[in-house]
Amino acid sequence: MASIAAAPRRPGPTGLRAVTRRASRWDVKVSPYLYISPFFLSFAVFGIFPIAFNVVVAMHDWHRRLGKGDFVGLDNFRWVLEQPAFWTSLQNTFSIFALSIVPQLALALAIAAVLDQNLRTRTFWRMSVLVPFVVMPVASALIFAQVFGQFGLVTPLIHQLGLFEGVDSPFYQERLLSHVAIATMVNFRWTGYNALIFLAAMQAVPRELYEASTLDGSGRLRQFFSITIPNIRATMIFVVLTMTIGGLQIFDEARMFDGTGTGGSNDEWLTTVLYLFTLGFGEWPDRLGQAAAVAWLFAAVIVVFTLLNFALTRRIASTKAPRTKIPAAQTKRLLAEKRAAAAAAERAAREAGVPTLVGTVSRSGHPDALPSSPTPSSTVPPTASPTSQKGLDR
Numbered sequence: 389m390a391s392i393a394a395a396p397r398r399p400g401p402t403g404l405r406a407v408t409r410r411a412s413r414w415d416v417k418v419s420p421y422l423y424i425s426p427f428f429l430s431f432a433v434f435g436i437f438p439i440a441f442n443v444v445v446a447m448h449d450w451h452r453r454l455g456k457g458d459f460v461g462l463d464n465f466r467w468v469l470e471q472p473a474f475w476t477s478l479q480n481t482f483s484i485f486a487l488s489i490v491p492q493l494a495l496a497l498a499i500a501a502v503l504d505q506n507l508r509t510r511t512f513w514r515m516s517v518l519v520p521f522v523v524m525p526v527a528s529a530l531i532f533a534q535v536f537g538q539f540g541l542v543t544p545l546i547h548q549l550g551l552f553e554g555v556d557s558p559f560y561q562e563r564l565l566s567h568v569a570i571a572t573m574v575n576f577r578w579t580g581y582n583a584l585i586f587l588a589a590m591q592a593v594p595r596e597l598y599e600a601s602t603l604d605g606s607g608r609l610r611q612f613f614s615i616t617i618p619n620i621r622a623t624m625i626f627v628v629l630t631m632t633i634g635g636l637q638i639f640d641e642a643r644m645f646d647g648t649g650t651g652g653s654n655d656e657w658l659t660t661v662l663y664l665f666t667l668g669f670g671e672w673p674d675r676l677g678q679a680a681a682v683a684w685l686f687a688a689v690i691v692v693f694t695l696l697n698f699a700l701t702r703r704i705a706s707t708k709a710p711r712t713k714i715p716a717a718q719t720k721r722l723l724a725e726k727r728a729a730a731a732a733a734e735r736a737a738r739e740a741g742v743p744t745l746v747g748t749v750s751r752s753g754h755p756d757a758l759p760s761s762p763t764p765s766s767t768v769p770p771t772a773s774p775t776s777q778k779g780l781d782r
Contacts, residue, residue, distance in 0.1 A: 446680035453674060464681035474682065476655050477663040478689070480567065484642075484659065485635040487571035492631065493624075495579045500586035501612055514587070517580035528573055529644035536560075536569040560646060566657040573641040578634075582627050589623035590616055596723055603726045625701050632697050636690050637661055660686045 446464055449457030468474050503514055520528070535541050536559040543558065552558040552565075559569045597615050606614070617624075639661040643649040650666060651658025660682070668679025 442680050442683060445677055446684055448677055450677040450680070451674050452669070452676050457677070460677070464677045465685065468678055468681045468685060473655060473658065473663060474660075474685075477651075477658045477660040480563075480651075480655070480657055481636055481638065481659045481661075483564075483567045484571050484574070484638060484657070485632075487567055488574040489628075489631050489635055491571075492575045492579050492582065493628070495575065496582035496586055496627070499579065499583040500590055501616065503583070503587050504590045514584065517583050519580070520576050521578065521581045523577070525577070525640035526644055528577060529641065532569065532573050532576075533645075560652070561656070563656045566645070566652065570638070570641050570645055570657055573645075574635070574638065577641075578631075582631070585627055586620060586623060589620040593619045594719075596719055600719075600723050600726060603730060625698070628701055629694060629698060632694050633690060636686075636693065639665070660689075 447459060447461060449460050449464075451457065499517055503510065503517070507513060533540070537543065538557040538560075540559075546552055546558060552562065555561050559565045593616060597619075598611055601611050601615060638659050642651060642657050642659045642662045643665070645657060646652070649662075650670075651662050664679050664682045664686070667682060668674075668676045
């Protein structure tokens with residue numbers, strides 16, 4: 389059998405074409421990493437390096453003016469734990485956090501539920517609730533200083549009620565009232581932001597659920613607690629976690645609450661972050677090593693408290709009866725059956741000569757589609773009067 393000669397091998401590209409092909413291969417392999425490298429470089433410079441350097445500072449007797457001192461190990465942490473001001477700042481932080489998270493969560497849910505309805509100029513109202521978030525904390529502090537100050541709007545009312553008559557500025561001299569004032573500033577700034585997050589979650593809830601519940605006779609309050617809340621549970625957990633982390637790191641409102649920015653004459657509203665700032669960057673303490681130790685201790689507190697809050701939120705969510713996930717096809721079939729039953733009842737009532745209320749459901753499936761009360765225009769009389777019949781003949 390004659391041997392078949394092998395086909396001659398085509399010579400590869402040479403010169404400029406070979407260099408271009410090799411460069412294109414390197415471009416495909418390397419360019420994705422070059423595209424994402426700016427983020428990782430900036431994160432390494434402004435994220436990882438400060439955290440690692442903070443560990444070094446916390447282990448040394450470090451001062452802003454004198455620089456790096458001797459290695460002290462855990463002495464800075466021991467010194468911080470022995471300071472009464474540190475424990476006072478923790479109490480103030482948790483008090484302000486408790487006074488802000490509960491009203492903020494309730495108001496954000498209520499505002500989101502209202503914005504989820506068929507309102508006129510919905511875009512205007514949704515933008516309006518975000519205005520306090522874009523206002524600078526300094527401007528908010530100036531506004532609320534006119535409300536809670538000695539000659540503000542609230543202080544004379546409190547004195548007229550016979551409360552704190554011997555105190556000129558109760559919101560600056562009483563610990564609990566100062567916490568209420570700062571919590572009000574926090575709620576003013578962040579409620580609208582969280583409301584828009586809840587609104588985005590509410591708009592993702594299938595409208596067929598509202599339509600089916602409306603046909604079953606459920607009111608809006610029942611729909612809110614039985615349909616809306618269970619379907620936005622994951623978003624609520626996310627918002628609670630972010631509120632926990634951000635609420636414990638409160639600094640702007642506490643620093644700008646008065647003119648000194650030190651947390652009050654007797655540390656009435658001294659928060660932990662404000663104590664850290666005063667300790668490391670204040671006028672006289674200049675204890676940068678101890679301030680770094682405060683940062684690590686407070687970071688540990690935030691992590692523990694966030695994990696506890698997350699576990700508690702998950703436990704509350706799981707204690708309710710488990711939801712049975714109904715497929716979309718079955719939901720449409722059940723909805724069609726409900727519509728057919730309602731149409732049959734309407735038809736039977738008309739054949740019997742009984743005045744009926746013609747209730748129609750919009751294609752959007754929103755609960756506003758069904759009228760809540762009969763209107764004169766929706767009631768059809770069974771017979772027409774002779775006078776009206778003559779008018780129609782004309």
